[in-house]
Amino acid sequence: xxxxxxxxxxxxxxxxxxxxxxxxxxxxxxxxxxxxxxxxxxxxxxxxxxxxxxxxxxxxxxxxxxxxxxxxxxxxxxxxxxxxxxxxxxxxxxxxxxxxxxxxxxxxxxxxxxxxxxxxxxxxxxxxxxxxxxxxxxxxxxxxxxxxxxxxxxxxxxxxxxxxxxxxxxxxxxxxxxxxxxxxxxxxxxxxxxxxxxxxxxxxxxxxxxxxxxxxxxxxxxxxxxxxxxxxxxxxxxxxxxxxxxxxxxxxxxxxxxxxxxxxxxxxxxxxxxxxxxxxxxxxxxxxxxxxxxxxxxxxxxxxxxxxxxxxxxxxxxxxxxxxxxxxxxxxxxxxxxxxxxxxxxxxxxxxxxxxxxxxxxxxxxxxxxxxxxxxxxxxxxxxxxxxxxxxxxxxxxxxxxxxxxxxxxxxxxxxxxxxxxxxxxxxxxxxxxxxxxxxxxxxxxxxxxxxxxxxxxxxxxxxxxxxxxxxxxxxxxxxxxxxxxxxxxxxxxxxxxxxxxxxxxxxxxxxxxxxxxxxxxxxxxxxxxxxxxxxxxxxxxxxxxxxxxxxxxxxxxxxxxxxxxxxxxxxxxxxxxxxxxxxxxxxxxxxxxxxxxxxxxxxxxxxxxxxxxxxxxxxxxxxxxxxxxxxxxxx
Amino acid sequence: xxxxxxxxxxxxxxxxxxxxxxxxxxxxxxxxxxxxxxxxxxxxxxxxxxxxxxxxxxxxxxxxxxxxxxxxxxxxxxxxxxxxxxxxxxxxxxxxxxxxxxxxxxxxxxxxxxxxxxxxxxxxxxxxxxxxxxxxxxxxxxxxxxxxxxxxxxxxxxxxxxxxxxxxxxxxxxxxxxxxxxxxxxxxxxxxxxxxxxxxxxxxxxxxxxxxxxxxxxxxxxxxxxxxxxxxxxxxxxxxxxxxxxxxxxxxxxxxxxxxxxxxxxxxxxxxxxxxxxx
Numbered sequence: 034x035x036x037x038x039x040x041x042x043x044x045x046x047x048x049x050x051x052x053x054x055x056x057x058x059x060x061x062x063x064x065x066x067x068x069x070x071x072x073x074x075x076x077x078x079x080x081x082x083x084x085x086x087x088x089x090x091x092x093x094x095x096x097x098x099x100x101x102x103x104x105x106x107x108x109x110x111x112x113x114x115x116x117x118x119x120x121x122x123x124x125x126x127x128x129x130x131x132x133x134x135x136x137x138x139x140x141x142x143x144x145x146x147x148x149x150x151x152x153x154x155x156x157x158x159x160x161x162x163x164x165x166x167x168x169x170x171x172x173x174x175x176x177x178x179x180x181x182x183x184x185x186x187x188x189x190x191x192x193x194x195x196x197x198x199x200x201x202x203x204x205x206x207x208x209x210x211x212x213x214x215x216x217x218x219x220x221x222x223x224x225x226x227x228x229x230x231x232x233x234x235x236x237x238x239x240x241x242x243x244x245x246x247x248x249x250x251x252x253x254x255x256x257x258x259x260x261x262x263x264x265x266x267x268x269x270x271x272x273x274x275x276x277x278x279x280x281x282x283x284x285x286x287x288x289x290x291x292x293x294x295x296x297x298x299x300x301x302x303x304x305x306x307x308x309x310x311x312x313x314x315x316x317x318x319x320x321x322x323x324x325x326x327x328x329x330x331x332x333x334x335x336x337x338x339x340x341x342x343x344x345x346x347x348x349x350x351x352x353x354x355x356x357x358x359x360x361x362x363x364x365x366x367x368x369x370x371x372x373x374x375x376x377x378x379x380x381x382x383x384x385x386x387x388x389x390x391x392x393x394x395x396x397x398x399x400x401x402x403x404x405x406x407x408x409x410x411x412x413x414x415x416x417x418x419x420x421x422x423x424x425x426x427x428x429x430x431x432x433x434x435x436x437x438x439x440x441x442x443x444x445x446x447x448x449x450x451x452x453x454x455x456x457x458x459x460x461x462x463x464x465x466x467x468x469x470x471x472x473x474x475x476x477x478x479x480x481x482x483x484x485x486x487x488x489x490x491x492x493x494x495x496x497x498x499x500x501x502x503x504x505x506x507x508x509x510x511x512x513x514x515x516x517x518x519x520x521x522x523x524x525x526x527x528x529x530x531x532x533x534x535x536x537x538x539x540x541x542x543x544x545x546x547x548x549x550x551x552x553x554x555x556x557x558x559x560x561x562x563x564x565x566x567x568x569x570x571x572x573x574x575x576x577x578x579x580x581x582x583x584x585x586x587x588x589x590x591x592x593x594x595x596x597x598x599x600x601x602x603x604x605x606x607x608x609x610x611x612x613x614x615x616x617x618x619x620x621x622x623x624x625x626x627x628x629x630x631x632x633x634x635x636x637x638x639x640x641x642x643x644x645x646x647x648x649x650x651x652x653x654x655x656x657x658x659x660x661x662x663x664x665x666x667x668x669x
Numbered sequence: 670x671x672x673x674x675x676x677x678x679x680x681x682x683x684x685x686x687x688x689x690x691x692x693x694x695x696x697x698x699x700x701x702x703x704x705x706x707x708x709x710x711x712x713x714x715x716x717x718x719x720x721x722x723x724x725x726x727x728x729x730x731x732x733x734x735x736x737x738x739x740x741x742x743x744x745x746x747x748x749x750x751x752x753x754x755x756x757x758x759x760x761x762x763x764x765x766x767x768x769x770x771x772x773x774x775x776x777x778x779x780x781x782x783x784x785x786x787x788x789x790x791x792x793x794x795x796x797x798x799x800x801x802x803x804x805x806x807x808x809x810x811x812x813x814x815x816x817x818x819x820x821x822x823x824x825x826x827x828x829x830x831x832x833x834x835x836x837x838x839x840x841x842x843x844x845x846x847x848x849x850x851x852x853x854x855x856x857x858x859x860x861x862x863x864x865x866x867x868x869x870x871x872x873x874x875x876x877x878x879x880x881x882x883x884x885x886x887x888x889x890x891x892x893x894x895x896x897x898x899x900x901x902x903x904x905x906x907x908x909x910x911x912x913x914x915x916x917x918x919x920x921x922x923x924x925x926x927x928x929x930x931x932x933x934x935x936x937x938x939x940x941x942x943x944x945x946x947x948x
Binding site for chain 2: 259350441445454
């Protein structure tokens with residue numbers, strides 16, 4: 034036991050968490066005693082005895098778990114082994130429950146953990162739909178209901194979509210650019226372990242007196258500033274999730290900029306790499322704003338500071354400006370990696386180069402630039418400066434242009450291709466195009482000020498965000514998981530079950546979210562536990578489809594678990610794709626490549642006889658087999 | 670490389686776009702209309718629906734055609750044609766959407782100015798919102814007030830001046846198409862000309878706490894005589910504590926500082942209100 038407590042791991046982590054909690058609690062007690070305040074006080078929303086341990090406990094756990102061991106040794110001048118790979122690779126399932134620095138292990142840790150949060154967030158959504166199936170109050174009261182949709186959004190955004198994309202890219206991206214790992218493997222591992230911490234804090238808020246945070250995921254002040262203790266769990270949880278995002282984004286930026294294989298110039302990077310470069314630029318620039326906004330609310334609540342209390346000279350609307358300056362770019366943080374995934378899949382399964390590759394890359398950068406200038410379209414009716422509305426409307430509508438370029442280019446990629454639709458990943462990619470298109474169109478509508486004045490804060494908005502985030506992000510996540518599942522596990526999934534999952538998800542998504550447009554336009558506001566009885570029929574329909582959508586995800590879970598264990602061996606390159614990750618074994622060796630590959634051409638050279646993207650290190654260039662002549666007639 | 674059947678594709682797109690537009694325009698999306706703003710807004714929506722239908726048709730026809738025409742035959746392991754792009758096409762599908770969205774923005778701007786245009790004879794109604802109730806004041810009728818229900822004369826432009834006492838609320842009458850947040854500390858405005866006699870619901874659309882879903886009020890639009898009669902039946906003036914504006918809030922705070930239940934009763938001197946204001 035004593036040995037176990039000295040080694041990094043779960044025992045020392047648990048001890049660290051206990052010590053962290055005790056330290057935080059003791060600090061509050063000591064500081065209050067010194068300041069002459071009551072040592073224990075709970076008759077306020079502040080609850081310092083809870084808030085401070087909420088911050089110190091995770092750090093205690095991370096110290097104990099071993100997240101900082103290497104850095105401390107280095108800082109203390111003790112001998113360190115720069116090439117120490119003790120925490121690298123996974124040979125047993127237990128290795129996935131360690132502080133592991135292998136990007137592939139971390140990738141799988143991310144994907145599995147965030148999918149768990151998807152199921153939790155989905156259950157919260159089904160509770161919401163159960164309550165809304167009929168007008169009136171049946172299952173939960175209004176307070177609990179407000180907590181349900183707030184936590185649903187927060188879990189889905191901060192613990193599922195954003196980190197899931199980070200996880201997929203974590204696994205795939207270093208392989209794609211021919212790198213042995215991410216630039217900062219220890220930071221990478223730390224980024225992952227911050228996530229379950231954020232998750233426990235968010236979900237732990239259900240146990241707080243007064244219930245879970247219930248001011249919406251937007252947490253508008255002053256409602257959030259005066260809310261019960263649960264709101265502080267949100268304020269603090271966002272810091273951990275946000276720190277995780279920022280650290281991962283920095284890691285991606287450095288990895289992409291400095292660790293590409295020789296020969297991979299910017300115009301030879303696969304679009305998934307471009308997409309994660311763009312996403313990371315958004316994350317590092319925007320995420321500090323939500324961290325700041327939540328710290329301001331936390332300081333109002335815990336320290337009695339004032340930023341947003343008008344009675345004390347604060348400015349209510351400034352919260353929304355700061356919040357949306359992150360949270361609109363966040364929508365693109367949740368979309369761009371998916372765009373990258375779709376480009377890979379459509380090109381591979383159409384056996385054709387991505388149409389207009391350079392414009393596709395530039396469109397991503399265009400979205401990054403524009404997305405910093407559209408935040409206030411969430412505030413057209415908020416009472417902000419009137420003059421800001423028209424400029425923001427113009428930039429908001431203009432962002433449809435690069436998005437349109439991407440959709441048209443995917444279609445262009447399919448023209449004159451050889452389209453394979455047997456893989457579930459391609460089905461999800463095609464389903465994504467039409468479903469996301471609806472979200473894009475309704476996005477243009479709500480971007481127009483006179484329409485938004487009517488639609489804002491109605492179910493139309495709920496429909497719009499779900500067409501974007503479910504039809505966009507979740508479809509692309511499924512597409513990506515199916516696409517790289519053989520690479521990650523070395524085994525094939527069951528395409529039949531995949532098709533059941535795809536069609537069930539497609540029908541469930543459209544059935545759930547299409548009618549929400551109608552009832553929203555007709556007058557049903559969002560974020561309500563109860564509604565006018567005339568919307569009862571449609572809400573019942575929506576709830577039925579939502580339960581179909583929820584149930585069909587079990588098919589996916591079953592398919593993944595069973596295929597991972599018993600699926601047929603996949604081989605290195607089941608999709609006959611060109612990019613580098615498919616040229617290594619499935620799953621790839623611990624350090625990815627024996628020799629770093631050399632990149633000699635673009636990533637999507639399908640159909641060009643003899644064209645190569647990369648030459649792997651173990652190939653002798655002189656003995657390359659004569660390229661097979663293409664089976665199709667070349668361009669006339 | 671076979672030539673695309675351009676004519677057929679264009680015709681199919683036009684046909685599908687027209688069918689979707691016609692079907693979509695049959696539906697009365699926004700429901701009943703009862704204010705002058707509804708006309709231009711509903712027309713703008715119809716314009717957007719038509720444009721969107723054709724965009725949707727373009728994508729569906731292109732996707733459908735590609736899937737029918739180039740879906741691989743079983744056993745075909747070959748690759749597609751190595752086409753990397755087409756600069757002219759890429760310029761077209763950058764510029765045309767840009768032109769469309771800029772036109773949509775310009776059109777929206779015109780509509781926005783139109784619906785927010787104030788008439789010289791507009792009357793004012795004050796809206797006071799708090800968790801979870803609506804109160805209304807009539808400054809042009811001796812500041813009389815009503816709770817949970819307000820009346821306005823038909824065909825009369827009304828400027829609603831909105832105040833919130835605690836958290837943000839939002840004022841929405843779906844039939845009027847207009848929504849505006851009520852924000853603590855500032856006064857927001859909405860310009861509305863009801864043009865249909867009837868009874869409607871005022872709905873709070875900004876999450877404001879446990880009672881948000883039920884925070885509603887009755888809206889009555891009636892002929893001027895009826896409105897005058899109703900107004901005459903009201904009595905009293907809007908209670909003082911509903912009249913908080915930002916300046917008044919600072920004043921209130923100054924007064925409260927001397928008392929035990931003060932917001933900031935930590936014993937700071939009287940000038941602290943100004944200090945708070947400046948910080």
